[in-house]
Amino acid sequence: xxxxxxxxxxxxxxxxxxxxxxxxxRDPLIIFMSIELMLNAANLALVAxxxxxxxxxxxxxxxxxxxxxxxxxxxxxxxxxAIFQLRRRLSVDELSVMRG
Amino acid sequence: xxxAGFLFLAFLVGGSALGVILIRNPIHAALFLTINLAGVAAxxxxxxxxxxxxxxxxxxxxxxxxxxxxxxxxxxxxKEETGPDPLRAxxxxxxxxxxxxxxxxxxxxxxxxxxxxxxxxxxxxxGEPLYRLLLTDFLFPFEVTSVLLLTALVxxxxxxxxxxx
Numbered sequence: 001x002x003x004x005x006x007x008x009x010x011x012x013x014x015x016x017x018x019x020x021x022x023x024x025x026r027d028p029l030i031i032f033m034s035i036e037l038m039l040n041a042a043n044l045a046l047v048a049x050x051x052x053x054x055x056x057x058x059x060x061x062x063x064x065x066x067x068x069x070x071x072x073x074x075x076x077x078x079x080x081x082a083i084f085q086l087r088r089r090l091s092v093d094e095l096s097v098m099r100g
Numbered sequence: 101x102x103x104a105g106f107l108f109l110a111f112l113v114g115g116s117a118l119g120v121i122l123i124r125n126p127i128h129a130a131l132f133l134t135i136n137l138a139g140v141a142a143x144x145x146x147x148x149x150x151x152x153x154x155x156x157x158x159x160x161x162x163x164x165x166x167x168x169x170x171x172x173x174x175x176x177x178x179k180e181e182t183g184p185d186p187l188r189a190x191x192x193x194x195x196x197x198x199x200x201x202x203x204x205x206x207x208x209x210x211x212x213x214x215x216x217x218x219x220x221x222x223x224x225x226x227g228e229p230l231y232r233l234l235l236t237d238f239l240f241p242f243e244v245t246s247v248l249l250l251t252a253l254v255x256x257x258x259x260x261x262x263x264x265x
Contacts (some may be wrong), residue, residue, distance in 0.1 A: 002106045003222035007147065008111050008209055016202035021121030029126050029172060030103055033133050036164065037117050040253050051147045056230040056253035059152050060238050066159050067245045073164050077171045080254045087205050 014041035026091045028080050031074070039069045094099035106146065126172050134165040150229060172209040 014037055021034030043062040050058020116139065119132035137160040144153035234242055 002102050002146070005209065006106060006110075007143065009206060010113065010143075010239060011211060012202060012205035013114060015205065017117040017121060018113070018205050019201055020198035022120075024191050025121060025151060027126060029175070030121065030129055033120050033168065034127055036133065037120060037136065040137065040160070044140060044143060046151050047144055047147050047152060051149070054217055056138070059230050060233050061148050062149075062152055063155060063172050063234070064238075064241055064245055066155060067249060070164060071248050073167055074252050074256050075259075077167055078259050081171060081174055082259060 004048045004052040007051075008045050009049065014038075014044065022032055028083075028092050030078070030094065032076055036069065036073070039065060055060045066081040106143075108137050109146070110143050113143065125168065128163065130172060133168065134161055137161045137165065151227065168221070243263045 016032045016040060017040035018036075021037065022031050025031055025034070043065050046058045046062045047064070048058075050062075090096065113136055116132045116136040120129045120136065123129050123132060137156065141153045141156040144150075144156055190235065
């Protein structure tokens with residue numbers, strides 16, 4: 001049986017990779033994928049801790065995180081597509097004003 | 101044997117995560133993301149969370165990955181980040197910052213707060229206890245989640261409809 005701390009360490013690494021992706025990329029789609037990486041890392045930590053304590057609460061929380069992530073992806077991608085139809089370019093550095 | 105499997109999955113998941121943020125072509129990044137999500141589903145299986153692994157494959161590797169590919173197709177396919185980065189100095193600052201964050205998280209992991217006693221060996225994991233918990237203690241969040249999904253659905257419909265007309 002692999003100890004749970006290995007899973008949590010892997011989850012910390014995945015989270016750091018996601019943060020790095022948000023910081024270094026300019027394409028909003030890639031930034032979105034990095035956010036998904038971070039949500040997944042949090043889920044992995046939740047399931048690992050739930051496994052350590054032998055209770056299903058961690059898995060239930062991870063399930064809710066998945067549902068919220070699904071809603072977030074749908075709304076976020078719709079916003080990105082709307083911005084693209086307005087500007088014809090995709091770079092988060094150009095989206096510094098909230099005027100249309 | 102389990103260590104070998106975990107090591108393989110850890111390299112798969114970590115490598116595909118790095119691929120997502122380093123590959124320039126967005127469609128390749130989406131495929132790397134799919135590999136990453138499938139690897140995390142396999143890790144859930146190793147943690148005896150079968151239901152969650154199934155949901156991960158259906159929701160993440162199925163729906164969300166398809167949504168990403170669809171969005172990339174709607175936008176310019178294969179369009180890369182163009183032009184020089186006006187904030188190049190900040191980009192080099194980002195790497196040590198992420199490294200410090202990782203170091204911080206690993207230090208917290210090593211602290212005494214996580215040296216919990218080994219778990220009481222019992223079958224109280226996924227499966228029936230999880231479903232029972234979802235429909236008793238977590239019933240209210242469960243219903244709120246359905247309202248959230250409905251709101252997102254209606255919101256996306258309203259947003260895209262206005263753009264078309």
